[in-house]
Amino acid sequence: MSPYGSDRSPRRPMRRKLLQALTAGVVLATATGCSYTWKDFPRLGMPYPVTEEAPRILSLWQGSWAAALVTGILVWGLILWSVIFHRRSRTKVEVPPQTRYNMPIEALYTVVPLIIVSVLFYFTARDESKLLALSKPAHTINVVGFQWSWGFNYIENVDGDAATPKAGAVPKELASIPDRYTKAFPAGAEGVYEKGIPGDRNPETGNPGPTLYLPKGEKVRFILSSNDVIHSFWVVPFLFKQDVIPGHTNVFEVTPTQEGVFMGKCAELCGVDHSRMLFNVKVVSPEEYRAHLKELAEKGQTGFLPAGIKQTDPARNAETNTL
Template sequence: MSQSGRVRSARRRVTTAAVLLLGTVFVLGGCSAQQRDEWSRLALPEPATEETSLIGNLWIGSWIAAFAVGVLVWGLIIWAVIAYRRRDDELPKQTRFNIPIEFLYTVAPLFVLVPLFWFTADHQEQITDTSAEPDLVVNVIGQQWSWTFNYMDEDVHDIGTINDRPTLYLPIGQTVRFDLESPDVIHSFWIPAFYMKMDVIPGHPNAFQVTPDREGSYVGRCAELCGAYHQSMLFDVEVVSEQEYQDHIADLREAGQEGIIEPPIRGAYDDEVLDEENTGGGHE
């Protein structure tokens, strides 16, 4: 290629890069404040507990590490393509090696993996720490195919069914510990806005605690494939004021839902579904 041809090619590349950069700026500039906020969280939902910063920072840090590795690898690939591009028909030596590059590929991952491992272990220890005394305890039982919530401090319960999802009420600003149990198979208790999920394992009680700090309505679900009607294991979460929480507890008492429910529980797999299965009927 002549000198003028190389100059024109370089100009085209610069022009293309400039157009892409300006397009990106315009696209991001046209986003609403809410969309920009979502971009800053890298697709995580709006946080709803005091502990979400631990998981959110780890999530963003993992992406930064991934991008750093990607930039390094792609940079080396592009450099090798340009520096060692084919110039004639001579076959290059197949036994040649580059000690500095091989050393870089060996050492560079350590600068990514070691900090990432350390932050993961440190944050995991804080996230799963239940040594602090909670303000209330909710015993969560995951059964095929719904949830039971025992409000241990209030001695009331709420049972969901495969057709009627239960609602978990939590008072804002109070630390709640979830004690997780299962009488049948492995489930996974997950509230996306809490940035936290934990397996519910038969014979192996689990626990974690969080402090909700934003009132609102949220959705919870089972994040472990647990059988034919796994998709029905949904529940609602209401983070409310202390007064609203006490009103809900009073409603449960008036409805006769006093006492603590112990597994195994068959109520969630209701008679309607059992009848359909016994008669060969389907369930949508």
């Protein structure tokens, strides 16, 4: 042992253990990511977006990661700099000078986090306002969440007769939807529906849950309502989810850009069978979409499922979907 209290021999086993731990970490990280390819890396774990709106969410996600990486490099760099250049001397054992206050540093680590949070808040609010902006959609679908599956009301003029039902009349099943949304329903929207049963599987794919059909390249408005508790409507490749709340109507719009079958699920713990609240989203051509609606009508699935809980008119129309 050194007369100054330094003993270098225990450090070598420690360095060896550290090297072994780092090697094991690298092996574990690479072994668990075998299915991940370099072309997926820019998305940083996000699935491939399949709507016109999803790239905006992906961009926000990537920007957040970039900001976190810059912050992390700065913090890690300062930590390593302190460890390397301010480590204990091997020849001196006295206590180093103690600094009790440093106003510039204290101001810095107060102001910098505020700036970071403010920038993230700005971009989040900007993108959220764009994502929740409503236009004139080509199609309107009322998504009904219930324990423990999903129902889809296609508010469409399936038979092509604009005179039925009576113009301006809102079906009693949709009476809980605010007037500002029902006014945008297409003329003659008698509608068809699809209702899921927990445990059912799609005969085409074998996936559990009902299947929601969407037309490629056409804007769809989703009106979300719940008949019991809070759910959350999440189509994974949309990179977007929104709560389905009893007594409150949430609305958003998307334009699918890629045909295929995609997975959807409830993202809000809603009871004992929450994990079974799965569904499928099948994006098809507009022609196939219309053919599917006629197929539902031929099966007798005309009209609508009850959408949400009953409310008084002031409560129903007091909701807002704007920031």
